[in-house]
Amino acid sequence: MLARDESPLKRTPLHALHVARGGKMVPFAGYEMPVQFPAGVLKEHLHTRSSAGLFDVSHMGQLALRAKSGKVEDAARALERLVPQDIVAVPPGRQRYAQFTNHDGGLLDDLMVANFGDHLFLVVNAACKAEDEAHLRAHLSDSCVIDSLSDRALIALQGPKAESALAKLGTDVTAMRFMDAGPRQVAGLDCFVSRSGYTGEDGFEISVPAAQAETLVTALLENPDVLPIGLGARDSLRLEAGLCLYGHDIDTTTTPVEGALEWSVQKSRRTGGARAGGFPGADKILAQFESGASRRRVGLRPEGRAPVREGALLFADAASSEPIGKVTSGGFGPGLNAPVAMGYLPTSLAANGTQVFAEVRGQRLPLQVAAMPFVPNTYKR
Template identity: 75%
Template sequence: MLATDKPSTLKQTPLHALHVARGGKMVPFAGYDMPVQYATGVLKEHLHTRAAAGLFDVSHMGQLTLRAKSGKLEDAALALEKLVPMDILALAPGRQRYAQFTNKAGGILDDLMVANFGDHLFLVVNAACKDEDEAHLRAHLSDTCIIETLPDRALIALQGPKAADVLAKFCPEAPAMKFMDAGPHQMNGIACFVSRSGYTGEDGYEISIPNDQAEALTSALLNHPDVLPIGLGARDSLRLEAGLCLYGHDIDTTTTPIEGGLNWSIQKSRRTGGARAGGFLGSDRILAELDGGAPRKRIGLLPEGRAPVREGVLLFADANSTESIGSVTSGGFGPSLGAPIAMGYLPNAQAADGTTVFAELRGQRMPMKVSPMPFVPHSYKR
C-alpha cells in the first residue's frame, strides 16, 4: 500500500460503489481506494477462491492497445520486441503472453500481459507503473506505432475451479478457451475482452468491460451462489502460494528476469543463437545471465514454526553470521497450506532446495528452508 496516498487524492474504479455497498474495507493501493477484504475475511476469501470462484476488481491496472502505423501487426510486434525479451512476432492471434519491460541495465521496469487481437496488440500493465509504461512506449515506439490507453474500460478477474462453469452462463464459448487464450467476446450481451488467465494459480479469466457496464456485469456474476467478492488481502496470499512475482517487491529495476527466475518466459528465438536474438533493452546482461547464470536467484522459503516472515527481513547463512546474504521480498501466511511462506533472494551457493538459512526476526534467528515453488500447484487449463 502507498502510505503517501490521502483519501482526497485517491482515484476510484468504476466498481467503487459496489465495493462499499457490499461492505468492502477500503484502503489506499497504487493511488486507488480499493477493498482489502469484505466481511467474510481474508482467510475465507482465499479458501473460497481455491474451492469455488472469487471475483476481483483489478480495474486500477492499465489497459493499452498498440497498432503499427503501417497497419501490419508484425510491425507492431517487432517494435514491441525492442522493449521486451519475449517473442511477440510468434504470438498467434487469440493468444496472450507474459512479458517484462526491461531497462538498459537489464532490470525490470514492469511486468505485463500482451495479447494478439488480430490487427493490434492489447497490453495489461501494473497500476503503479501504468503512467511510466505509457511514457516508455511513446518514447521508444511513437515513430512506428499508435499507442492508445483505455481509461474507459474496467477489468475484473474471476478465479477458481468453478470459474468456467459460472462464466458459461454469460459467455457460452468461455469453457472451451485454453490457458492464455484471449480476445473479444460477448459477455451477457456486453462487448468484452476476455482472457483465460489470472494471478492466483487457479484456473480463471480476466474480463475487460466498458466502464458504464462494469457494475451490471459484476453484480450479475456475484449473484451466482459460487462467487464471492475478494479483496487485495486474499489476492496477495493466493499469488504468494502460487509463487508468482509482485512487481515492486519480488522484481523491480534492480532485478533481472534471470535473477527473478523468469527464464521460462524468454523464448528461444530471443536468446543467443535465436532468429531474433537480443535487440531489446538490457539484452547484453540478460543473455549473458541466461548462458552463464545470475549471481543470485529468487527462491521460496518455508519458515519453521507459525510466525510469518515479512518483506524486508534479512537472511543469514547461519545462526551467528553478522553479514546478511539476502532478504525476504514477500511473506505471509499461506491459508491453503496452514503455514507461513515467503520468497526472497539468495546467492546461488545458498539457493538450492532444502538449504537452511536464518531470518532475523525480533532479535532472534529463525530457521527457514529453501523450498521449490509454487507452494500450491497451479490449476491452469492447458
C-alpha cells in the first residue's frame, strides 16, 4: 500500500512492450521505466555506439506554443522572454537547445525548441514538465496558447545505423541534418521527427501518437540492427558524450556560463543590439560572459580503474582538508573502457590536464581535468 505522500508511478504507452521484452522496471521521474533489458547495460551501450539503440523517452514533456497572432515569429519572441537563446533566428524545420532561467541566472530546466512553421514544438524534462508548463502559462498566456501534448509518446533511435533503420519504414530521413525537425510520415503514421538525441551519436527523436507508439516501436525492433535500450545505458552514453543531466550537472544554482554552456547562447542575445538580454537573470549571466564565473563544469578522467560517482568531493591535493568542488555525474564509460566523470571546479583549476583528487571511501584518488565529449560525437551535419 502506498504511503499518503506517495503517488502511483505513471506508465508510458510502451510499458507492456518493455515488460514483454524483459525490461527491468524501476521508478524514474515519477514513471515506471526500464533501466535495462536482458542484454544488460554494457552490451546495450556498445550496441548503440556500433548499430542502433531504441529508447523510450515518453516520460519527457511535449508542448506546442502558438502565438495568438498566428505568427510563429511572435511565439519565438515571446519565448525569448524566458530563455537566453535566439529563438527568432530558428528557421522552419530546425530546432535549438535552450534553457529556462530564473532571476538569479540559474537554470529551471533545459529543453529543445523546434520551429514547425506555424508554431513552436518544445520537449522538456520529465521531472520539470509540470513546472515548465505552469511557467509558460504564467508568463506567456498574454500572447500565446500553450498546449500540452500528453497524448503523444516519444522515442529515440540512436546510433550509426539509426538512419538506415528509420529509412526502411518509408520516411525520407536521409536528407535530414543534425537539428532538422518537423512533421514526417513514419510507417504511415503522423510523427514529428528531429535529427538529434542524447547519446552523442547520430540519431533521431520521434514523437508519435500514444495509441500508435507500440506499432511503431514493434516495426523498428523487427530490424536486427535495433535493440531496446534502458535508462542505464542512456546515462552512460550521455556521460561519455559530456551532456548535462538536469538536476545533477545543472540546476537552479548553476548559470549557463558556470555549466560550460556558453555555446548555447547566441551573440544576438548577449552583446549589444535590441535583443540582447531581456530574459530572467540576464544581468548576472551577461556579467559572467564579460568577466567569467568563479566555477565551471569540467570533464574528469580518473587515473585508475575505479569509478568516481556523483557527490564525491574534489580537493586540490591529496592532503588538503577543504573541498574545492564536487562530482555531479560519474561512472564507467564502456566506450572508453575506463571511468569518466564531470563536476564543478574553481575556474582557476578548470584547465585541461589539471590534477585534482576525489575522496572515495576515505581515499584520495587522482583525476585529470579532460576535454569533453570524452567520445567524439558523430552528428550528421
